[in-house]
Amino acid sequence: MAIERTRTAELAEKLRDRIVTDMKSDDKLPGEAVLADEYGVSRETIRRAFNRLESEGLVQTVGRARFVRLFPMYEWRPDTFEHRDHRRDEPGSNHDAFTGDVAAIGREASQYVEVTIVPAPDLVAQRLELDQGTTVVVRKRRRDIDGTPWQLADSYYPLSVAEGTPIMQPGDVTVPGGLMKASGHEQARFHDEITVRLATPEEVGRLDLPATTPVAQHVRTGYDAAGMAVRVIVTIAPGDRHKIIYDVTA
Amino acid sequence: MAIERTRTAELAEKLRDRIVTDMKSDDKLPGEAVLADEYGVSRETIRRAFNRLESEGLVQTVGRARFVRLFPMYEWRPDTFEHRDHRRDEPGSNHDAFTGDVAAIGREASQYVEVTIVPAPDLVAQRLELDQGTTVVVRKRRRDIDGTPWQLADSYYPLSVAEGTPIMQPGDVTVPGGLMKASGHEQARFHDEITVRLATPEEVGRLDLPATTPVAQHVRTGYDAAGMAVRVIVTIAPGDRHKIIYDVTA
DNA sequence: CAGTGGTCTAGACCACGCT
């Protein structure tokens, strides 16, 4: 006999099995009323089971219907990302690191960048060693794969670093050696902090996620050769479509 | 005016505010009936709000009551952890890396290790380059802080590496140079993969977590100087009590 | 305007532990 479980947990498992064995990404799931009838439970129980599957990222509700979502994992390598990113400036390459990674698995990348000046959020001010509320330049970036929002990567720069440099240029800028080199503050080392939590309502909106999805928040602080904190990148990576990879020498 | 939200979301926010401003860790929360009356909503709405707060890790239900849980973040540095771990073998130290980290913030660490031989799970077999189902040695470890389960760290070794070495010894073993050196397969490099997802029922049980908590799954594959995969460590770190840190040279 | 999912409620039953 199977161990004792709640109807909701059992139903979630049945639906999960059914989805992974019989269905593929973007398939439309039956309506709540149909399933309630089919499995002999109330509509609320159906909804609770789907809530679980949505949190897992397996199902997403769009408008008036639920769809299967099985994303490929984007393997993100923060330890080599910036290094590879500079290749975009080499002759013959029009790939930044993200675009190159995505092209390598036969998919299409796109990015949307918005440049603004804002008071530094707490998290950023601390890491840039600025007073809370000091204005900073932020390049808010959304990276998509095959038209689906994949991750957010917001870069914050002190005004003293960004002013009068290509960092202030709107859009996805390409400059030889990269934005940081152009600012005269090439980065020598990074401090990366990863935390795991549920997506905030803002992130749910920007990435079109279900309401209760786990995300990785990756905060990279970059320092120049003089030891000055010159950039903070806050990356939000939904768990259902990211694997973060570091290679470490013992 | 505040933007339009559901009663559940509004209530969750009110309770969150109330908790972080007026309460402290381990305080007992009022019962559902009391809150339903106080806020003028049904008990189901109270429960939905608490479900959200439990997922965030702010509240935990124990037996017949809910308590505030505000954990300090354990700052885990996988890139230097193993190196520092070896200090346990230096004269005058009885600290491994975890115990030392925890002592440094004035708290008390404890660890529970169980050694068994099992068929390699898929994830492990692939990384150790073994056929699926090959038996491997696993050291299942739970690390606690101040008596609270904090993380799981299960280490898997190929039989050929572990046999006849202190790796097979039960309990929290201390050997000069570390377990890997004693096996003749000191690790030269690591490949770390981090994914984010909801805790599995097994993890919920082993770590005493609420049912819908996000965790980081950190899989470290260690290679010896000859390039052989000699160990896989699967660490499960609940998001509400961990910050993972890597320092990277550009 | 009928059907969908989103939300909320009242009420029921249960297991459990405390008084």
Next chain:
DNA sequence: GCGTGGTCTAGACCACTGG
């Protein structure tokens, strides 16, 4: 026994959308 949280249900109302 009574109150707690855990679970489930039936039913209601809403907003939105496609026929």
